[in-house]
Amino acid sequence: MTCKLDLAVDMGHPFLNRSVDGFIKIGAVSACKVAAEETFECLHRGTFPSFFDYFCTRTLKKMCKEGAYWGTVAGVYVGVEYGIEKIRGRRDWKNAMVGGAVTGALVSAVNNNQRNKVVKNAITGGAIATAAEFLSHLTT
Amino acid sequence: MTCKLDLAVDMGHPFLNRSVDGFIKIGAVSACKVAAEETFECLHRGTFPSFFDYFCTRTLKKMCKEGAYWGTVAGVYVGVEYGIEKIRGRRDWKNAMVGGAVTGALVSAVNNNQRNKVVKNAITGGAIATAAEFLSHLTT
Numbered sequence: 001m002t003c004k005l006d007l008a009v010d011m012g013h014p015f016l017n018r019s020v021d022g023f024i025k026i027g028a029v030s031a032c033k034v035a036a037e038e039t040f041e042c043l044h045r046g047t048f049p050s051f052f053d054y055f056c057t058r059t060l061k062k063m064c065k066e067g068a069y070w071g072t073v074a075g076v077y078v079g080v081e082y083g084i085e086k087i088r089g090r091r092d093w094k095n096a097m098v099g100g101a102v103t104g105a106l107v108s109a110v111n112n113n114q115r116n117k118v119v120k121n122a123i124t125g126g127a128i129a130t131a132a133e134f135l136s137h138l139t140t
Numbered sequence: 141m142t143c144k145l146d147l148a149v150d151m152g153h154p155f156l157n158r159s160v161d162g163f164i165k166i167g168a169v170s171a172c173k174v175a176a177e178e179t180f181e182c183l184h185r186g187t188f189p190s191f192f193d194y195f196c197t198r199t200l201k202k203m204c205k206e207g208a209y210w211g212t213v214a215g216v217y218v219g220v221e222y223g224i225e226k227i228r229g230r231r232d233w234k235n236a237m238v239g240g241a242v243t244g245a246l247v248s249a250v251n252n253n254q255r256n257k258v259v260k261n262a263i264t265g266g267a268i269a270t271a272a273e274f275l276s277h278l279t280t
Binding site: 018021025030037044077081116119120135138139 | 173177184214217218221236260263274279
């Protein structure tokens, strides 16, 4: 069985196309994660008859919120990485590291964190992006 | 300027080779992250003269601990994904999702968490691995 769902939005520029693609894909993954988590919580608590109510009032809202948040983070990351690739003219893990760090700092600064936390989030973002880049090379 | 450092350990089987490679690479990224964080903390606090003391007593230990932990997680993930790929006979994001979920559940179970938390960590692991897989396809 193969199941393939692909949505392509053409914004007229590769930079925007990639960012929107990242937003949609990672937003969807994030929304699915919330849905799975909340379903499990409902089943675990045994309040199955009220699942629909719960879903409509809380889960759907949380799915949209988390989906939009992580989608935006992914969109920013993909855009920044594309920009760095164009500036440096090559593709390697350093793009991912710098892209992750810039994204971490940006998202953290937008969320009104202290300067202290912005730097820490930049370090974490860079590390996660580098690790993801290494792992994807190992598994393909 | 190009800087290339590659370490290959041959364990005699692609399954082990990949796992060990994942352990080394992600462990190194994790250790670097800790080093960067701790250096920033030292500079931020302004206790620069005692940096060496601090580094020897705390940072080095934390680097080894975190490096070994995340290296192991990555090794398990890469191994599990390789196994799933061999069983299913194809490569797509579903391998990453199942691999992430199995790794999340395994690591969580080994850490003696409650059953409740094991399922949640499995969901989170699957979501993160799927997101990383999508992102790596977008940026390459």
